[in-house]
Amino acid sequence: MDPLEDVLTLLETRAHLSSGLAAGGRWAVRFDAPPGVKFNAVRRGSCLLEVDGVDAPVALAEGDCYLLTQPRPFTLRSDPDAVAVPAGPLFVAAGDGVARAGAGDDVFLVGGRFTFGDRAHELLLGGLPPVIHVPAGTPHARTVAWALAEIDRELTHRPAAASLVAEHLAVVMLVHVLRLHLAREPHAVPGWPAGLADPVVAAALTALHREPARGWTVAALAEAAGVSRSTLAARFGATVGQGPLEYLTRWRMELAARRLRTGGDTLAAIARGVGYGSESAFGVAFKRVMGVPPGDYRAERSPGR
Incomplete structure (x- = not known):
């Protein structure tokens, strides 16, 4: 094993997929601080990500994804002036596996979260920035896009063990996002990374x-x-x-x-x-x-x- 694989295995990394989010027109959705590490990927359209404690919003385009490595509330929105509604009721009402905000579906995001066992903060998360943004077009983003397409296929067609396969594919995505971050900012994460x-x-x-x-x-x-x-x-x-x-x-x-x-x-x-x-x-x-x-x-x- 290499060190990154060892640490992720030691931490008993698990992926938990959530309902997708479809949105259109003027919209904004406010999320509570997530347990674990939150991820989303933009499969269609574009939006803004605002994270409490982070100075500037992150512009997300089609093919982008991001990790929120710390438990902070965040907002996804069409524009800075849109009035946010709480995410909870939208996702409770997501009977078809898709929560909906605004009018239309020109924006679509898929996501979930990763949970870890003991020692995650000391071994990995404590050295990461609150937001890791992976723009579309990078080699690692292409692999992430492939993993997301496979996740979509598993959850749409539901072959045997689809949920398990989709969750393992999400962990593959996590590995590539971390690889990209470590390659892009090799000295930003102290310690073994x-x-x-x-x-x-x-x-x-x-x-x-x-x-x-x-x-x-x-x-x-x-x-x-x-x-x-x-x-x-x-x-x-x-x-x-x-x-x-x-x-x-x-x-x-x-x-x-x-x-x-x-x-x-x-x-x-x-x-x-x-x-x-x-x-x-x-x-x-x-x-x-x-x-x-x-x-x-x-x-x-x-x-x-």
Whole structure:
């Protein structure tokens, strides 16, 4: 796995599709702060997106999509002077799977939201801007458009397992939107995402994620990345904000935390699985990174609580 795939898998990323929105004439729809990460794509027409706390509206054209990475209220509108109505009643009345606003249907949007498990803010969302806008015409936008067309096809024709396939396609869309953002603004997201833009650091990150339980040294990582130890240490620290072995320790603890939350493995088995020869050494590292001993962490976050 690569680091982005690893993080999205660790966070148990799930897509939840919602009714479409058809609108025409002069219109505006006000949405409450969404749970999770909201996404919409403009399949037809154009409109404006206004997000609370973001200075300027975002002009959306046909083929554009966007992510709202923070729980903020937002408004979609035809023009700045249109009077907004609340979204809730419109979507409750969407009996055919399409909510309607204004008069006509010259604008059509599809969307939904992504939800994540524990640690999403620390590992991914906390470093993202409140709005990620993907204009039509970019290579990643074309892939997003393909995914959306397939989602439309699944939900229109309803073959076997259509909802499941559509939700997986939405996650594909999310991956491409994040790839585009990381490529477009490689240093805007601190931590491991910034490291993906540096080929040397990316090679080291990939090696660590491929074999997290291995007894890595800086020398072994430098060899995997094809550079000297000093070069790797300097570039890793400058982009990721910590040394490669410190990053490895933190990633191991994230993997251990998932097993503590979701499984019944013993602490000794989890310690071995993430590269520790003793339960006590693992416990010390876990408490240093996560703030509580592993046993307490499991008790606080077990599914029955």
